[in-house]
Amino acid sequence: MVGVRNAYDGSPIIGPFNGHNKSVWSVAFSPDGTRFASCSKDHTIKVWNTQDGTLVGEPFRGHTDEVTSVAFSPDGRFITSGSADKTVRIWHANNGVPVVGPFIGHTKLVRSVAFSPDGTQVVSGSEDTTIQLWNTRDGTVALDPIKGHTATVWSVVFSPDGTRIASSSADCTIQIWNAQNGSLIIGPLTGHAREISFVAFSPDGARLVSCSWDHTIRIWSSEHGTLVAGPLEGHTNAISSVAFSPDGTRVVSSSTDETIRIWNAVASKPMLDQLNGHIDGISSIVSARSGAYIASCSRAIYVWDSQNFIYFSGPFEGHTDFVRSVALSPDGKQLVSGSDDSTVRVWDVNKSTLLAGPFTDHSEAVNSVAFSPDGAYIASGSSDQTVCVRSLSENTLISSPFKGHTNVVLSIAFSPNGTYIASGSYDCTVHVWDIRNGTPANSPFLGHTSGVMSVAFSPCNQYVASGSEDRTIRVWDPQNGTLITDPFAGHTDTVKSVAFSPNGAYIVSSSYDHTVRVWHTRSGTVAAGPFFGHSDMVTSADFLPDGIRVVSGSWDSTIRIWDLSDIPGIPSTSERSPARSSYSTCPTMPSEWIIKSDGWITDQNGNVLFWAPSEVIRCLLAPHCSSIISRYGTIEVDMSSALFGERWKQCYASVL
Structure with missing residues (x-):
């Protein structure tokens, strides 16, 4: 019909x-x-x-x-x-x-045909990839024949002035060609996760809209190849066609979900910055010691400006499966990533381009990666139960893979002096290795009763911290494997990540219980938290270089920045004013409250305050959360006139 x-x-x-x-x-x-x-x-x-x-x-x-x-x-x-x-x-x-x-x-x-603006030519795209x-x-x-795509060409279109041809393909890319000689002008443009079914130029030729089987629409600059809007989400199945309105202000799309949708195609730059973010759950997040950037990964890798918490670069395209871990070089100019595709890759942070790799040293998923303190080496830990260390200058492994774990290696970390690597495994142990020869520096550290999900060295080389599926955190003496203090207890589910503060006095942890906590390293007592805000398991957390802010990434696809400046006892390495929130201006709103997974917000005693839908919860600012990096934006509720507790009756005033 x-x-x-x-x-x-x-x-x-x-x-x-x-x-x-x-x-x-x-x-x-x-x-x-x-x-x-x-x-x-x-x-x-x-x-x-x-x-x-x-x-x-x-x-x-x-x-x-x-x-x-x-x-x-x-x-x-x-x-x-x-x-x-x-x-x-x-x-x-x-x-x-x-x-x-x-x-x-x-x-x-033949999948697609289009006339040139002067009517003298027809362009066609085919399943033969040409x-x-x-x-x-x-x-x-x-x-x-114009060749460049590696799979079916789904759509072709001339630019309004007839000088360019845009094409989209089942290879998940868009390419823009010179219509006079067939040479590639821009591309391949990457971002869509599945086949790109259609592309269309805006009436002025400045933009290009694309739609995909990944259920999303994206708008690109046809001059520079940069993403200027999207991904636009709403369709629940593959999108088959898309077009600009004659005035270029709207986009219409049709989908196999049996709907037609019309979208606003005009957006300002700040709105677009806010819409950048992960689509999938975040598996790893790390702060550059230079203080300039934060890196995060899911299926995609992004780098963020750590001063303003806005998009800086990415996505970094190349891995063919989920990315499990990222790390930034000491100067913040390079990024290393490890993936379920069993490869390790090194990237240019500024350009989002591949510098080295893919390295195929492992036979199974790469779960953790790290740069050495001098940036000369990268280490990786894998489901193949080994740890590998590679020299970047010589482009070779410095020794045979380190073997000793009897199960999946989940986490690795270099010592501050660069001579040792700590590793944690599903075999419940922590190992410390001498990187010069790949031999254990001492016996495995025993104590955890379930898999060791994360390990970290303290800045002064004095301690190794580990977080485990057994819900505890342990701090070890790396020289002999003895515990510094009793296990840290408090999380109610797997401890997925641990990291030391810049001065080594504190440890931040993230957990599948949806919380972030900060601990005193020496005593194991809670220094701050638990911080509630994420609506799904928190997979990674790290201190920012100023020591008074913590960044966390979650399976809810968001990144949160937590401000510790107003928490007694936590010293700052820089002068900062506490983050101000409208929540604090409400006399009846508790200063601390908890976001439950069912959407209810309660005080610390469990008293109900208000409810919010899940799409609001994931981008709702919470106590101590000063910023959110999310493709869904950020929501702060004005509580200045809210009525809680005994004052709730004042919300109704009789007219009699």
């Missing part, structure tokens, strides 16, 4: 029209808007009157297989079509008489 709807309110104007007897693959309006063409799996093309839905002439017949794409010429006189019969044809729009064709050259199904440019006068090829 085919129908026409109002672009402002979505109401049906006319239709649905029944005419094709099989699925309709593509529709296109004539330039004057009085007609539209449709093509179908039934091998035919039909032209309809947009006023009354009547057919204009007979169905166009000639293709010997399903017709996959149609487009009008700029003057509305002709229609071009592409088909599963591997050909392209041009027809008279009024009567369906073939004008020229079939154009033969593709070796597989793009062909044809002369409409006689059907001859204007250029050799």
